[in-house]
Amino acid sequence: DTGVSQNPRHKITKRGQNVTFRCDPISEHNRLYWYRQTLGQGPEFLTYFQNEAQLEKSRLLSDRFSAERPKGSFSTLEIQRTEQGDSAMYLCASSPGTHSYEQYFGPGTRLTVT
Amino acid sequence: AQRVTQPEKLLSVFKGAPVELKCNYSYSGSPELFWYVQYSRQRLQLLLRHISRESIKGFTADLNKGETSFHLKKPFAQEEDSAMYYCALSGDSGNTPLVFGKGTRLSVIA
Numbered sequence: 547d548t549g550v551s552q553n554p555r556h557k558i559t560k561r562g563q564n565v566t567f568r569c570d571p572i573s574e575h576n577r578l579y580w581y582r583q584t585l586g587q588g589p590e591f592l593t594y595f596q597n598e599a600q601l602e603k604s605r606l607l608s609d610r611f612s613a614e615r616p617k618g619s620f621s622t623l624e625i626q627r628t629e630q631g632d633s634a635m636y637l638c639a640s641s642p643g644t645h646s647y648e649q650y651f652g653p654g655t656r657l658t659v660t
Numbered sequence: 661a662q663r664v665t666q667p668e669k670l671l672s673v674f675k676g677a678p679v680e681l682k683c684n685y686s687y688s689g690s691p692e693l694f695w696y697v698q699y700s701r702q703r704l705q706l707l708l709r710h711i712s713r714e715s716i717k718g719f720t721a722d723l724n725k726g727e728t729s730f731h732l733k734k735p736f737a738q739e740e741d742s743a744m745y746y747c748a749l750s751g752d753s754g755n756t757p758l759v760f761g762k763g764t765r766l767s768v769i770a
Contacts, residue, residue, distance in 0.1 A: 588760030
């Protein structure tokens with residue numbers, strides 16, 4: 547197991563386009579988290595899943611953002627009608643969900659909206 | 661509201677000198693506190709958590725509920741400690757989304 551993987555690693559898009567990111571968690575990790583990180587800031591929580599159920603969404607997650615984890619394995623994060631303010635690093639993390647508080651992070655997807 | 665404050669954006673120390681990275685938090689309850697570290701060109705990874713009371717790579721952190729602090733300390737800094745350090749908290753169960761501080765960049769000078 548190579549850990550949490552994210553694709554693509556970099557994405558450049560024009561304003562108004564839709565983008566989709568994928569996260570593959572560590573096998574058998576029940577919890578999957580999405581965070582966003584902008585320059586000079588720590589990661590900020592967006593949403594998380596327990597298996598396929600989306601348990602919580604941050605107020606940061608506008609209506610243009612949607613996340614899914616259809617089979618409780620990989621997850622996708624879609625941003626519709628991208629804006630320049632969406633430019634950030636999008637991080638995914640997973641955790642076993644029981645008896646462990648450690649979240650394992652992926653390398654991130656860097657989004658640039660031009 | 662949950663909040664984590666790391667007052668220093670950058671901390672530079674000489675090799676062999678003691679290190680203290682400050683972290684204060686605001687949480688109405690009993691949070692779980694963590695330190696995450698990101699080395700150059702690597703992903704974010706857990707360094708230590710207060711519940712385990714471990715010393716990792718010579719680093720320790722003590723939760724002070726009276727001062728709502730969770731400062732990270734190391735008696736003798738090494739060059740390989742240079743990295744970005746983030747303090748984070750989680751809710752009462754410890755298995756909830758993390759709230760991160762803005763991070764402190766530690767630079768250890770040879």
